[in-house]
Structures are given as structure tokens and as C-alpha cells.
Amino acid sequence: xxxxxxFLSIALVNNLVFMKFLGICPYLGVSKKxxxxxGMGLAVTFVLTLSATMTWIINNLVLVxxxxxxxxxxxxILVIASMVQLVEMYLRKFYKxxxxxxxxxxxxxxxxxxxLGTCLFIDLWGYNFMEAVVAGFGGGLGFTLAICIMxxxxxxxxxxxxxxALEGAGITLVTAGILTLAFMGFSGxxx
Amino acid sequence: MAPLAxxxxxxxxxxxxxxxxxxxxxxxxxxxxxxxxxxxxxxxxTAVREALPGANCGGCxxxxxxxxxxxxASEEAPPAACVVLGEEALQQIADIxxxxxxxxxxxxAVIHCGAHCDERQGRTEYRGDSTCLGMNLVAGVQAxxxxxxxxxxxxxACPFDAIxxxxxxxxxxxxxxxGCGNCVGACPRGIITLKSMIDDPxxxxxxxxxxxxxxxxxxxxxxxxxxxxxxRARPExxxxxxxxxxxxxxxxxxxxxxxxxxAIIKCPTVCLxxxxxxxxxxxxxxxxxxxxxxxxxxxxxxxxTKKDAEAKADA
Numbered sequence: 001x002x003x004x005x006x007f008l009s010i011a012l013v014n015n016l017v018f019m020k021f022l023g024i025c026p027y028l029g030v031s032k033k034x035x036x037x038x039g040m041g042l043a044v045t046f047v048l049t050l051s052a053t054m055t056w057i058i059n060n061l062v063l064v065x066x067x068x069x070x071x072x073x074x075x076x077i078l079v080i081a082s083m084v085q086l087v088e089m090y091l092r093k094f095y096k097x098x099x100x101x102x103x104x105x106x107x108x109x110x111x112x113x114x115x116l117g118t119c120l121f122i123d124l125w126g127y128n129f130m131e132a133v134v135a136g137f138g139g140g141l142g143f144t145l146a147i148c149i150m151x152x153x154x155x156x157x158x159x160x161x162x163x164x165a166l167e168g169a170g171i172t173l174v175t176a177g178i179l180t181l182a183f184m185g186f187s188g189x190x191x
Numbered sequence: 192m193a194p195l196a197x198x199x200x201x202x203x204x205x206x207x208x209x210x211x212x213x214x215x216x217x218x219x220x221x222x223x224x225x226x227x228x229x230x231x232x233x234x235x236x237t238a239v240r241e242a243l244p245g246a247n248c249g250g251c252x253x254x255x256x257x258x259x260x261x262x263x264a265s266e267e268a269p270p271a272a273c274v275v276l277g278e279e280a281l282q283q284i285a286d287i288x289x290x291x292x293x294x295x296x297x298x299x300a301v302i303h304c305g306a307h308c309d310e311r312q313g314r315t316e317y318r319g320d321s322t323c324l325g326m327n328l329v330a331g332v333q334a335x336x337x338x339x340x341x342x343x344x345x346x347x348a349c350p351f352d353a354i355x356x357x358x359x360x361x362x363x364x365x366x367x368x369x370g371c372g373n374c375v376g377a378c379p380r381g382i383i384t385l386k387s388m389i390d391d392p393x394x395x396x397x398x399x400x401x402x403x404x405x406x407x408x409x410x411x412x413x414x415x416x417x418x419x420x421x422x423r424a425r426p427e428x429x430x431x432x433x434x435x436x437x438x439x440x441x442x443x444x445x446x447x448x449x450x451x452x453x454a455i456i457k458c459p460t461v462c463l464x465x466x467x468x469x470x471x472x473x474x475x476x477x478x479x480x481x482x483x484x485x486x487x488x489x490x491x492x493x494x495x496t497k498k499d500a501e502a503k504a505d506a
Contacts, residue, residue: 058213068202068209075213082217089228096230 003134006127009190010135011142016114018146018183020121023114027147028172037151039098041144043087043106045137048115050083051076052136055119056129076119084110114143149179235287236264242283243273248350250274250371263288274298275351275369298370298385300354300363304339305397305464307474308359310412311335322347327379334410337399339382348377357472365391365468389440390448392467394455401433413477415462421454429454436462 016022023044030040055076063069088106091099099106109115118139122132153175162171240260247255251272253262262268263284270276270284274297285291308314313334319325323344326332333340341359353367354374361374365388375383382399398415400407407414415436421429422436427444428451430437436458439445448465455463461480464473 062209062213066205066209068206071206071210074210078210078214078217082221085221086224089224092230093228 003130005190006131007134007138010118010138011145012183013186013188013190015142015146015183015186016118016139017143018180019187020114020117022117023112023143026108026112027143027150028169028176031147031150031154031172034148034151034155037147038144041140041147043091044109044112044114044143045140047080047083047087047109048118048140048143049133049136050087051080051115052119052122052132052139053129054079054083056122056127056132059123060129072120072123073116076116080115080119081110114139146179150176153179233264236260238287239263239270239284242280242287244275244280244369246275246350246371248275248369248371248373250369250373274371296387296389298372299365299368299388299466300345300370300372300374300383301386301393301395301466302339302345302361302363303382303384303396303399304337304360305462305474305477306335306338306360306411306413307357308341311338311359312410312412323377324379335400335402335407335414336410337380337382337401338411338414340380344377344379345374345383348373357474360474362472362474363466365466365470387440388467389442389445390467392448392465392470394438394448394451394463395466395473396436396438396462397464397473398435398460398462401435403434407434413460413462416460418459420457420459421463424454424457425451 010016014020017024017027026040026044031037055072058075058079059069059072063072063075084107087109088099091106118136122135125135127135154172157171157175166174237260240257243256243260245256249255251259251268251274253259253268259268259273263270263272266288270281270288270290273281276284311333313331315332317326317329317332319329321342323340323342326340326342339360341356341361343354343356343361345361346354346356350371350373351367351369353364353369354361355364356362361383370385372385375381375385380399386393386395396415398407398411398413400411400414402410402414404416404418407416415434417431417434417436419431422431428439430439445451451463455465461477464476466473
């Protein structure tokens with residue numbers, strides 16, 4: 001499968017948020033403002049690309065030859081946690097404003113299921129190294145797309161006349177559902 | 192059976208070993224990154240932050256003490272911008288920053304209303320949301336449209352527990368008050384201001400009514416009726432503007448509270464009151480004045496009866 005198809009597949013057709021329902025917590029939690037959402041999306045993209053690469057290497061060069069694939073959950077979490085730490089240090093050094101605006105969310109990427117999920121999917125789909133890198137990057141961009149669309153809609157919703165019973169979490173979940181329906185239009189175009 | 196047991200044993204060793212090695216590799220990587228990417232924090236920021244009160248009251252117009260400490264360290268804000276700081280802490284921060292501590296009179300909250308519930312006329316029962324903000328929206332809850340409503344939004348807003356509501360009137364504890372100004376914003380009627388405590392005690396106007404004398408009289412027993420007696424006694428300090436007494440707090444003209452004595456005793460509605468660290472309840476001054484008045488009246492009556500008796504005896 002060509003790399004472009006893999007990229008489009010994971011970014012749009014098999015979008016992590018809309019199709020796999022992964023990474024819902026930051027998708028609902030950090031999508032109040034577009035700039036925050038974009039920052040979160042970029043952080044996830046960065047961590048996901050790094051993690052996908054690293055977990056592929058660890059999985060295929062260490063775990064598979066040693067016949068220890070059953071430990072991949074623990075090993076992957078170890079890798080992801082380390083990557084998040086690395087990104088956090090990097091941001092604190094070079095992008096202080098972004099680091100401050102993330103606050104608690106950056107460490108929370110460690111427990112973001114979108115990242116572990118993608119790493120496990122890459123292994124499940126049997127991608128080679130380049131495919132894994134592209135899938136990680138595409139998955140991150142797909143997440144960024146999803147969270148930015150959501151944030152844009154929620155910014156507009158602030159001003160909208162929402163029925164009282166649906167204010168807050170209610171209307172957000174309704175919006176998320178309708179967005180997912182829209183993305184269903186892509187389904188089946190790529191495996 | 193034997194090969195299976197052997198295989199199991201080999202996994203038992205290889206699994207933790209592999210994970211340990213992976214963990215070690217990442218530990219080393221992160222340690223290197225930690226040293227390479229270490230951020231140098233200005234030690235003065237930490238030192239200033241520790242000297243600050245840490246109440247995050249927002250009186251300095253920064254979101255919290257952390258941001259204010261950074262602003263002070265980068266010489267963006269003067270340490271005195273923190274209204275909560277005591278003299279000692281201010282000096283400490285000035286020492287950290289190597290600058291002179293400016294000694295300005297601290298600001299304190301002053302309530303410009305002096306009427307207890309029974310002194311306010313035309314009060315009706317209010318059963319709505321029990322905040323001043325809500326009560327203020329309802330017309331006719333109280334005849335005075337300027338004065339305190341007494342539900343204590345200011346006391347709720349105070350992060351230092353310096354305001355207590357006594358019989359529908361906030362009493363500021365000037366020992367606890369730091370002048371952060373949270374109460375000023377909380378009062379829907381805007382009757383709280385921050386005044387520089389250039390003297391302790393300080394004379395303040397305990398009324399906000401800008402109604403004409405007759406209307407004020409009708410709505411409150413202790414409202415300022417803009418009679419101007421204070422201004423006549425001490426024209427350099429007191430003035431009547433918009434049917435309300437005002438005080439000029441410029442240190443040159445104000446000088447000392449004791450100088451204002453002549454004007455204070457002239458005030459017929461006891462609107463000029465002393466507030467300060469030694470005065471627990473400024474409203475006591477009203478009661479004191481009433482006692483004095485009663486004593487005077489009694490003395491006068493006694494003198495009159497004596498005179499009458501003498502006149503009778505003469506006749």
C-alpha cells in the first residue's frame with residue numbers, strides 16, 4: 001500500500017477520533033479554544049510520530065526476535081511515557097508559552113489512548129518502518145483536524161442559543177456525534 | 192513436560208530482563224535530555240515568590256502570585272504593587288531585587304454607608320437570591336438607592352475574612368484588611384472604595400447618597416444631608432459636592448485626624464466617622480453621639496426645671 005494511501009486512510013477514513021473513538025478525553029477536554037486545541041493537536045502529532053517510530057523499532061527489533069510480543073503493551077507504554085517526558089522538557093525549554101498553556105494536559109498525553117491505540121494498530125496491520133512513521137504522523141494530524149473542527153464549533157456554540165438542558169457537556173456530545181456521522185461519509189474508501 | 196517448563200523458565204528471565212534494558216535505555220536518554228534541556232529559572236523569581244503572601248488575591252492585577260513574582264523579577268512591576276505585602280516582606284523583596292522600598296500609605300477598604308437595618312427607611316421584605324447583586328435588581332427593596340443592602344457580597348468576596356456583616360452593615364477589620372480591592376468590585380452599589388490610610392484612625396464619609404437633603408432624610412436616619420456644617424468648620428478638608436460630603440485626603444491639607452475634630456462633631460447625622468485598626472465598629476460613634484445628645488438634653492431639662500423652681504421660689 002502506498003504511503004499516501006496510508007496517510008489519507010489514518011487521517012481521514014480511519015480517523016482516530018471519529019472512526020476508532022480513541023483519544024476522546026482530550027478531544028472533549030481541550031477543545032474549548034481553537035488555539036489551545038491546535039497546540040494539543042500538534043503535541044499529540046509530535047508524540048505520536050515519535051512513539052510510532054520508537055515502538056515499531058522496539059517491537060520489530062527487540063520483542064519479535066526475542067519472542068516477547070506479549071509484553072508489547074508494557075513496553076509501548078514505557079516508550080510513550082518517555083516520549084511525553086522528552087516532549088515536555090523540549091517545550092519547557094523552547095516554547096514556554098505553549099508549555100504553560102498546556103498545563104496538566106501535556107502529562108496526560110501519556111495516558112492518551114489514541115497514542116497507544118495507534119501503536120498497537122500499526123503492529124496489528126503489519127506495517128513496515130516507513131509506513132509506521134507515516135501512519136503515526138497521519139494519525140496525529142487526523143487528531144489535530146478533529147480537535148480543531150470541534151474547537152471551532154464549540155467557540156461558535158458559546159454564542160448560540162442552546163436549550164438549557166443541553167448546555168455544556170450535552171451539546172458537546174451531540175456535536176461530536178454529528179461530526180462523526182459526517183466523517184462516516186469517508187468510510188469504506190480505504191480499508 | 193520438561194521442555195514446557197524450560198520454556199516457561201526462559202520467559203521468566205528474558206521478559207523482565209528485556210523490559211529492564213528498555214527501561215534503562217530510556218532512563219539514560221531522559222537523563223541526558225534533562226541536563227541538556229534544563230531551563231534556568233531566575234533565582235530571584237523563586238525568592239520573590241516565597242516572600243509574597245501567596246493568597247492569589249489578584250489585587251496586583253496579575254492572575255496570581257507566580258506571575259506577579261515574575262513581573263517583579265523582570266522589573267516590570269514594583270514590589271509595592273502587591274497591596275497585601277507588609278512592611279517587612281516589602282523590604283525583603285526590595286533586598287532581593289536590590290531596590291529601594293517605597294513607603295506609601297497602604298490602601299484599605301472603606302464602606303461609604305453607615306446605616307444599620309433599623310436606620311434605613313422603606314425596607315421591604317426581599318425573598319429572592321440572597322446576594323446584594325440579586326437584591327439590587329429589585330426595585331423598592333429599600334428607600335435609599337445608594338446605600339448598603341447588607342447581604343454581604345463584599346464579605347463573601349474578601350479572601351482575608353476582614354469583612355463581617357453586623358446588623359446589615361459590613362464592618363471592616365482594618366487589622367486583617369489588606370486593600371486587595373476584591374470587595375470594591377463585588378459591591379453592586381459601588382459604595383466601597385480604597386482609601387490611603389494616611390492616618391489611623393481616618394475620617395471617612397459613611398454615606399453615598401447623592402439625593403437632596405429632603406429625600407435623604409426620608410430614606411435614612413444617618414444619611415448625609417449636605418448641610419455643609421463640616422465644610423464651614425474646615426473648608427480646606429471638607430466640601431459638599433452633588434449633595435454629598437467629600438473629604439480631601441491630600442496629606443498636605445488633611446494632616447492629622449485630630450485636626451478634623453471640629454468638623455466631625457458638627458455633623459448632625461454622624462456621617463463623618465472614624466475608621467482604623469483601633470476602632471472595632473464605627474457605628475458605635477452614632478450610639479455615642481446619641482448618648483451625648485440624651486445627656487445634654489437631660490442636663491438642659493434639669494437646668495430648666497431648676498430655673499423654673501427658682502423663679503417660682505422668687506415669686
